[in-house]
Amino acid sequence: MARVYDVIVLGGGPVGINAADRAHAEGLSVALVERELVGGECNFWGCVPSKSLLRPVLAVAEARKVDGAREAVVGAIDAKGVFARRDRYVTNWDDAPVADVVLGMGVDLVRGHARLDGARRLVVTTAERRLELHARHAVIVCTGSTAAVPDLPGVAEAKPWTNRRATDSSTVPARLAVVGAGGVGVEMATAWHGLGSRVTLLARTAGLLPRMESFLGEHVHRGLVEAGVEVRTEVLVTELQRPGGTGPIQVTLDTGERLEVDEILFATGRTPNTADIGLETVGLAPGSWLDVDDTCMARGVEGDWLYALGDVNHQALLTHQGKYQARIAGAVIGARANGLALDSDPWSAHVATANDLAIPQAFFTDPEAASVGLTSAQATQRGHRVRTVDVDMGQSVPGANFYADGYTGQARMVVDEDDQTLLGVSFVGPGVVEMLHSATVAVAGRVPIARLWHAVPCFPTISEVWLRLLEAYRDGAPAG
Template structure:
């Protein structure tokens, strides 16, 4: 007979989101089990944030150095691809999770290795690699933190072509001579930037009319210009209709009949929730569906079930998932102790309000693109009376000291009725480090007349804040 083991909380998924839920519930004194079928640390640690930034950092540093007097001649050669890939391997701990397991053990949570599935309310089965099944039950909550997987479109020939997904692109052990990237979102542009810099001849195919469609239009325009200058072939308004691999060559046929050959093809065409084999049908939910939650990350209609991170589709970003985990952990602990939540308190510890109004994101291309809050189009669609205030970052004193020939742009979206910022976008070298100031302004709803007294240091790129405010005030 299979033994049933009871915990206060069971967490499905040991990525950074699941780890943070477990840490918060353990800190509150709740016994917690964590179930993981792959590596503790999840997608971000081994196949997304960490390896992608390890690949991108040398590309960006070299680009900046080539625009810096005194360094130009010293950095004209190619990147040492072998060294870059070796550094990437170190950053992902060579795809071993010993360190993450030690950290998780230190929280007092119990780790179960295997495929976790719901088996009715508050009940989880864990099937290990040896086929052994363990049954866990949760007194208070089950938190689903299983994240997402890459989606590859069902094109003719794609199954036999062995295309790359984001995991392959961040973990590859060699530089392909020719790489075809399909998709103009974050994964597509970051991987195009990285592999072009490492020596691939990249062709980037985009179905729409611009890159980074969820950002301000100028973000995609500046990134596309830079990719072309780096040697990439960037094509808008085109779609793949079939993919065929013949030995070492993969051929992508486009909707106009043209054929493009490469050594590898990367599909960066979206994500789907990892809920298809999660047992959702045992609790009346559709397998493979996104899980809809309230601001405490509780799943609608299930008082014991939480969905945290990418799986709830609120904001597919690691930092937002970790933020949600802190909220969900606090909410689970409060409800377990019978403490009522102040669900209507927008500043409370139990409501993930930042998912609605102040989501920050940095795209680590050259130039970087960083944004928080609403774009102009989003603000107008939401019915706000707004004004977009733009400024050329090249006109800021600090930008010319950062690199020669600095190119970039800044925009803030002002709510004209309340005179607060609804969104901010920066594009240019080094702008990722400007983003948190914008996030504070948007999340804190800091009035424009108070921002006027937040004096930026001279001469830094952050002086763009002064110039934006001057432009607004006329």
């Protein structure tokens, strides 16, 4: 007989766990289905292990920027110790602690591969059994995404790394090529260079972090080169050769040049994990990103029961954004299941802002880079009348130079001149990622410039950059 629940969640990563928790908090019975490790990509191959690898590298880099401290930095980073630290944070890829948290929520954990089998029905299979699940009210798809590897000649034989191998390897390759100019590419180039690899970063774009304000990528590019990473922009990989799948890899570029490396990492985008979850049984295309409304309900499915959260809806492939969507969807599903009138007008504008405008992103490079909201170009393209304000943090923020001698960094705010609020804020420099939430509050809350003057930054901290930005806005040129 089929097991019946109010809500069934496909995917036990942070987004799915949060969705299950919120739905259960609404008084609903919930099953969470996971085919791999409970905790998902973020816990075991994404944010957690990557930041565990990066922090020792950045800690040493920061110490070297402070007179008196740099003299204490002797020798190379102990890669073995860094790997042990990472293994501790991913609990040695044992998902029992996370599974215990799920069970402690009062949520049923079902292990196996789940496929939709028509409206509100799923079939979960393992090597030993086949289980049918029915949902009274909602099915939530939180199956995430997988690294996209380009279909190049020789790619299968080359056995390239993706983010998974880049974060779970405990062997430092002597020579590593990193393909990709985005967050994963620049972070993994930073980490593996710090761990002892000779890293070459290959980007098809003219600059790094191409979706951000250009100065972020310029600072990160400079930091990588100064550290010893070779950065090549506007190049494409056209072929790989690794006879027998072992030994060095010959990498051919569109320029005709060849590089020899020991491993190659592709950080060139993601594809949704929706190819084999039965979307065709409810009228959707297998393997597609799922289109959703402001409540994260999937469009194109009759009956108002299918939701899609996190990477699969392609709004922002970020763990924190998916968890935010889980909180929204959990409240919506609870209201509908309990027969309450759902008046989304008071908060739908906030949801739209959080999902479209106020999306924070942090990159743990040297220097760090962080942004929220629109770039100046994006704001102009959307028809806003904007003023862009820039501040050289090393020149104007005393707290920055206490943080790092000879501090180099930049901040920018993009102001909507029609309502005197912020459309976007970007920072690059040592220690800036911890300032990102203040910028997110300002953008998401549409805090007027006049009110920001009364948010007093503490002296002497890097956060004094806010005062310098407001002063530059007050004294600056008219809006463009």
